[in-house]
């Protein structure tokens with residue numbers, strides 16, 4: 106008998122029978138479909154392959170997603186083969202049948218690598234992606250500098266001006282819901298911002314929302330390996346995403362231009378300043394979604410606002426106004442919507458002229474006191490969510506959203 110939260114247990118059967126059967130059939134088609142996918146989309150990473158080159162490997166996997174041009178099937182096959190070799194070693198599966206053309210091509214590409222060591226395959230993957238990225242970037246090099254918009258991002262807009270790097274979530278039609286690509290682009294953007302010459306980094310949203318949190322369609326893109334693998338990969342992505350906020354070395358400011366939901370609220374506890382328009386609201390409907398807190402909020406929220414107020418938000422899903430969030434210490438200051446942008450940017454431009462190194466070192470002294478603890482909490486929250494995502498409570502809540510477009 107499979108466990109209650111198994112992909113093949115009751116929740117899955119309920120979903121199959123439910124009004125969203127069409128959606129599930131679509132998942133299944135994707136799962137057995139013959140399309141040739143670039144392996145970066147499968148974020149499962151060998152746990153044994155740790156160290157600096159593993160980080161390069163993960164970055165390369167993220168870079169593949171951001172390629173502007175399709176590299177073509179030959180290169181995709183090469184990437185696939187190197188990825189498999191780097192993570193699993195020499196080809197270990199039976200050769201697909203003669204009519205299974207795509208899987209046969211993939212198998213042959215992997216098999217052709219023979220006994221190439223995992224480390225070499227990982228290095229070759231990184232080198233291949235680096236070559237692809239630089240040739241795809243070269244097409245944007247002739248852009249006027251005045252644009253100051255940094256190339257390579259599709260779901261966020263990254264700009265640098267007057268000592269401030271701004272990362273703007275850019276899916277206004279979907280309320281800036283965070284897709285997997287968006288999480289990855291934010292990780293990359295934060296990494297780039299941490300190394301650029303700006304004094305301050307800002308995260309904000311385009312349109313009327315700051316962000317509606319995790320894009321619930323993320324849960325519908327099930328890989329051939331199944332829902333357990335999906336949950337595992339999502340937990341890795343979540344952990345990396347939150348980790349890049351924990352480790353961010355410079356002053357980090359949230360310019361909350363409208364309502365914020367879910368993970369876009371929880372990570373606010375890791376920012377140095379949170380400025381909000383009076384139109385903003387702060388909502389963490391985790392229990393409604395059968396989920397549990399992330400973004401280190403199980404630790405930062407009780408610390409910031411006290412355990413009772415934290416419980417109201419994180420357990421009972423109480424939505425706070427900007428004024429309430431400010432009174433509870435989650436928001437630094439609230440501005441009238443009519444003058445929000447002007448007032449906030451004037452303030453930030455003044456701050457950006459303060460001595461950079463002093464600001465950076467001050468931040469690091471503050472963060473260093475609990476960095477390890479935050480990473481441990483992030484790991485724990487991510488692993489608990491990995492289980493939660495497989496629960497019937499969570500699956501049913503997501504089904505509801507898609508079947509009724511239920512508003513929380």
Ligand SMILES: CCCC/C=C/CC(=O)SCCNC(=O)CCNC(=O)[C@H](O)C(C)(C)COP(=O)(O)OP(=O)(O)OC[C@H]1O[C@@H](n2cnc3c(N)ncnc32)[C@H](O)[C@@H]1OP(=O)(O)O
Pocket residue numbers: 278279280282283317318319320321322323339340342343366367368369390391394396399510511512513
């Ligand atoms: C891998 C890491 C995982 C980390 C996990 C994090 C947990 C969380 O973040 S939990 C929070 C998840 N978010 C939600 O539950 C919000 C769901 N959305 C809503 O409740 C509503 O859309 C809204 C209250 C945010 C806005 O309602 P409103 O009536 O103003 O606008 P809509 O017509 O509903 O939205 C416009 C458009 O955008 C789509 N959309 C909005 N938010 C999401 C979302 N989170 N996921 C997917 N899609 C979203 C909405 O479906 C509409 O799409 P269509 O125009 O195609 O209908």
